[in-house]
Amino acid sequence: MKNIKLLYSPRAWALPFHSSKKRWMVLVVHRRAGKTTAAINFIQLSALKNKNCRYAYIAPTYKQAKNVAWAILKDYSRDIPGIEQRESELTVRYPSGSTITLFGADSPDSLRGMGLAGVVFDEYSQQPSNIFSEVVRPMLADHNGYAIWIGTPKGKNEFYRLYQKALNNPDWLILKLTVEDTEVLDINELSDARKVMSDEEFLQEWYCSFEASIKGAYYAKEIAQARNENRITFVPYDKTLKVHTVSDIGVGSAWATGFYQIVSNELHMIDYWQGKESEAMPDFVKILRDKPYIYGKHFAPHDIRAKELSTGKTRLETAQMLGINFEIVTQMSVDDGINAGRLIFSKLWINEKTCEKWLDAISQYRQDYNEKSEMFSEKPIHDWTSHGSDVHRYASIVEHQMTNEETKEYISDVPYETPGIGSSITFQNVYNPMSTISVGLSKNRIKWLQKQKHDRLKDQASSYETNTPWQKPGL
Numbered sequence: 001m002k003n004i005k006l007l008y009s010p011r012a013w014a015l016p017f018h019s020s021k022k023r024w025m026v027l028v029v030h031r032r033a034g035k036t037t038a039a040i041n042f043i044q045l046s047a048l049k050n051k052n053c054r055y056a057y058i059a060p061t062y063k064q065a066k067n068v069a070w071a072i073l074k075d076y077s078r079d080i081p082g083i084e085q086r087e088s089e090l091t092v093r094y095p096s097g098s099t100i101t102l103f104g105a106d107s108p109d110s111l112r113g114m115g116l117a118g119v120v121f122d123e124y125s126q127q128p129s130n131i132f133s134e135v136v137r138p139m140l141a142d143h144n145g146y147a148i149w150i151g152t153p154k155g156k157n158e159f160y161r162l163y164q165k166a167l168n169n170p171d172w173l174i175l176k177l178t179v180e181d182t183e184v185l186d187i188n189e190l191s192d193a194r195k196v197m198s199d200e201e202f203l204q205e206w207y208c209s210f211e212a213s214i215k216g217a218y219y220a221k222e223i224a225q226a227r228n229e230n231r232i233t234f235v236p237y238d239k240t241l242k243v244h245t246v247s248d249i250g251v252g253s254a255w256a257t258g259f260y261q262i263v264s265n266e267l268h269m270i271d272y273w274q275g276k277e278s279e280a281m282p283d284f285v286k287i288l289r290d291k292p293y294i295y296g297k298h299f300a301p302h303d304i305r306a307k308e309l310s311t312g313k314t315r316l317e318t319a320q321m322l323g324i325n326f327e328i329v330t331q332m333s334v335d336d337g338i339n340a341g342r343l344i345f346s347k348l349w350i351n352e353k354t355c356e357k358w359l360d361a362i363s364q365y366r367q368d369y370n371e372k373s374e375m376f377s378e379k380p381i382h383d384w385t386s387h388g389s390d391v392h393r394y395a396s397i398v399e400h401q402m403t404n405e406e407t408k409e410y411i412s413d414v415p416y417e418t419p420g421i422g423s424s425i426t427f428q429n430v431y432n433p434m435s436t437i438s439v440g441l442s443k444n445r446i447k448w449l450q451k452q453k454h455d456r457l458k459d460q461a462s463s464y465e466t467n468t469p470w471q472k473p474g475l
Helices: 012-018 035-049 062-077 131-140 158-167 187-196 199-207 220-228 281-290 315-321 334-347 356-364 386-401 443-462
Strands: 024-029 054-059 084-086 091-093 099-104 118-122 146-151 172-177 243-248 256-263 266-274 295-300 326-328 348-351 367-370 375-380 424-428 436-440
Touching (some): 012 035, 024 158, 035 054, 035 118, 035 146, 062 099, 118 131, 158 172, 220 334, 220 356, 266 334, 266 356, 334 348, 356 386
Parallel strands (some): 024 172, 054 099, 118 146, 295 326
Antiparallel strands (some): 084 091, 256 266, 367 375, 424 436
């Protein structure tokens, strides 16, 4: 590589970071320390040194990547001879043939399929907890690529767990730097900030506290109370009780399902599943069958009745064909549903290990805050936290319908006549009278139906007093 003079001059706190040769690096650094600038210049140096490699910078959203990081990357690369800045792709191509591209964690599928020599996750606490393990980690394998996680804490989530995991691992670089460590901010500026910030906000933003709640989080108080009362812990599956599922229907990560049990007057959330890639209804059904649970009811929102263009069937009909009978969650405004979700939290017990992804989502489900107007938006931010949080909202609406009683079977609403082999019979869905289900009939199934008819008629005859002897009815 020819000698190229870069515009970047690292701050003192970043020198150990730039000199590190470790593959995995976690930087927990206070706000306005310049961590994004340091991380972008780290991968830029790699792109200059190494030929024909791909590097990625991932922000919580594509919009954030464009508004914040793209200006920094363009500024620090503009004087490098032979570079090409592609605005439409948020990509810089270097003379070495290597590239840096900016992405958003809100569109993880845009990352799939490529090989990476290095990646930066910025504000990792605001990104889906599975984006590294399921999406990015396999992409680093071919090049033995490295990963850098940077951010300021926003509660105890995947960023916190990553930091804790790395603390005692000599193969990782760990930096946790407060304003007193970096000394990059004027003391008068900090004094002024303290006047307008709560103690929790001040400790989070400037002293990297993981204990503070997230600004605008809907369930912050309820989650804190649940932790204080030790209701977020190991919650076992009770084999003597039914398991009810509540789903937010979608494709891939937009599908989320909670698994619940009613134990006395408590609601136990024992498990959680979220789809990935293109997983949909058939994958959900397989997940249900693979788990060891005895199921009660399955709940889904009203949009399960919407027809899919690819099949011409509703998801409700597809589920019935696969043997799963959904009940429809009563429609309720989002605000009323959130209030119901808050109320039900006092009786909710959560299995911390199996519901880890759900806890990350529900903890960060929040209103947007406008710094200029100093007001919260009326509606929640729609991002990766929405699907798990919608599961909780739906569960709070249908909790009273979750019972440990036997569920009803499908009952025919027409007089029974023995059908022929190879035909089908249509039953009314007692949970949704507007829909039906058709069952194909084999020789064995016809014999079974004939026996059911015989037994039913016998029971009906014996339930009445009669002066004449009972005779076996004809089939």
